[in-house]
Amino acid sequence: MISQLKIDKRELLLEAATKLFVERGLHATPTSAISKEAGVSAGILFHYFKTKDDLIDELYVSIKKEYTSSILNDIDRIKSDLGKLRLIWSNSWNWAIDNNLKFKFLLQVDNTNCSERVKSHPEIIAKFEKFKNFIQEYVDKELVKNIDTYFLMGSMFALITSMVTYLTLFPKKRNDQAFIEQAWEQFYNYLKP
Amino acid sequence: MISQLKIDKRELLLEAATKLFVERGLHATPTSAISKEAGVSAGILFHYFKTKDDLIDELYVSIKKEYTSSILNDIDRIKSDLGKLRLIWSNSWNWAIDNNLKFKFLLQVDNTNCSERVKSHPEIIAKFEKFKNFIQEYVDKELVKNIDTYFLMGSMFALITSMVTYLTLFPKKRNDQAFIEQAWEQFYNYLKP
DNA sequence: TTTTTAATTGACTAATCACTCAACAAAAGT
DNA sequence: ACTTTTGTTGAGTGATTAGTCAATTAAAAA
Structure with a gap:
């Protein structure tokens, strides 16, 4: 071995x-x-x-990569643009619920000023840019409101995070199709032009 | 003296x-x-x-009280229900920007598991209940979508927080009336039935 | 097998921390 | 003026921490 x-x-x-x-x-x-x-x-x-901080850095980068990768899972199986957006939305909160510890760790580091160096890791910046272009495409196609992309991304992530927090607190709702449908409706109402 | x-x-x-x-x-x-x-x-x-933890607790409670109080500032000067909702929205992010350090401190404690005892402070629970009833009233009046109040509150706070983060990063936008108007539109589109 | 390299241990160290306390200073009370 | 209470100091204490290192074991290479 x-x-x-x-x-x-x-x-x-x-x-x-x-x-x-x-x-x-x-x-x-x-x-x-x-x-x-x-x-x-x-x-x-x-x-x-090498140090405790190195462990934190490595942990953050590896989890962040895992999360950002999961967001685009099965994206090619969907044809419509709106369907793709919905899949990104559900992929995001599904991963965060299934990997709740990891997700909470990401939140903890993101809400801390002490580790700016972690967040500026090149691979993470790259993933961020990729996602930003993705959103920009939707804005150009007029599927999403024409407002600053950073603002859009920030609020999208915020809504997904609050969805995760809620579903972690009330796990039964995850299988409540009517609730999920309403939540998606609200999410898209927020975004649409 | x-x-x-x-x-x-x-x-x-x-x-x-x-x-x-x-x-x-x-x-x-x-x-x-x-x-x-x-x-x-x-x-x-x-x-x-008495201890460092006591300092943290006191600080959290006093800031949280200051924040929750500011949310209802001038609320009686507005007549319409929708206007009141909008004032709550803008009061929230205005306080958070004007008191950015305090706001970040609240976020930091809220995102930490180690101080559950702080968050269950009776005065804070009371403020929370009051705000919850406020939202419920809007749901009953059919000004806001009929979906679990906890879910609504969570996502409202999430959207406000992302607004604060954005305006802290791009301060000029705070005086951009068109931007503020669009942001409010999005916020209410998220909430309306 | 023998040698070399890598993994693993846990006692150790120097630094740092939350918190104490004896002593002193200032205010308030009488 | 005198006494008591309250505020303030900073050196000191015991506990805890990140990180080291000599020694031991296991794996790989020869």
Whole structure:
């Protein structure tokens, strides 16, 4: 086996970190707690990650990539532009609910001033630009109101996040088709010209 | 004078704490940094606040009260229901922009699991209920879509927060009446039945 | 098998933190 | 004026933290 154990311990540490960071907050979580939760020795964390901040950075970037990728899942299976927009919408909150810890970790870092360096990671900027162009296309096609793209993206993300918070609090609603339909209607009413 | 200095130092500490908590994060800010920023000795902080957590709690509650109060400013000067809703909307983001540090502090605490005890403060629960009834009234009057009030409140607050983030990033837009009008239109399109 | 390389441990260190306390200063009360 | 209460200081304390390192084990290469 080609260092299977190595990959395992790294993953164990990242998973443990996600859980504890969300439960206790970034700075309130000692590295010793992370290694304990992962069931490994305290020192090994610094073998895989140079510093605690490096661990946070790597965790953020990997989760963000996972999230942004999931948003475009199955997008080619849909023909209509509006259908695609709806799929992006539902992909977003579905991933966030199915990966609630990871999503909460993203929110926590995004709401923190202390890690600006993470957010300016090139791969993340690239994904952001890609998504921005996507929205711009909808504006050009007059499927979405002609207003500053940054404003649109910000409010879209805000609405999706509040949807996630609500569905996490009331999980039954996730299978309530009438509710989902109404929520989508509201979302698109917000966007349409 | 009736202990004017006492009040002053308390206020100085709270202001310094707000600034540093937003800049560095709750747990990354030592109490020593707070007292230094406030220009007082390290020990005095624990004369006014039993513990650091107590300081955070008090700060949160006082800011939250200030914010929720500002939301209903001048509400009686407006006659129409829709006008009142619009005033609530604009009051919300105006306060948040004018008191950006305080607003960011609220967001930071709200996005943290470590201080559940703060959010369940009776005065805050009361304000929340009051606002909830307010929304319910609009639903009953059929000015707002008939969908779960918690869902409505969550998304309203999300939209307002994204408005604040945007206007903080692009301050000029705040005086752009056409933009504000469009933003309001979108907001109400989201809510209307 | 032997050698080399990589993974893993946990005791250790230097720094930092929340909080205390004895001493002093200023106000208020008498 | 004197006493009591309240405000204020900053050095000190014990606990906790991120990160190190010499030693041990396991895997890979020779």
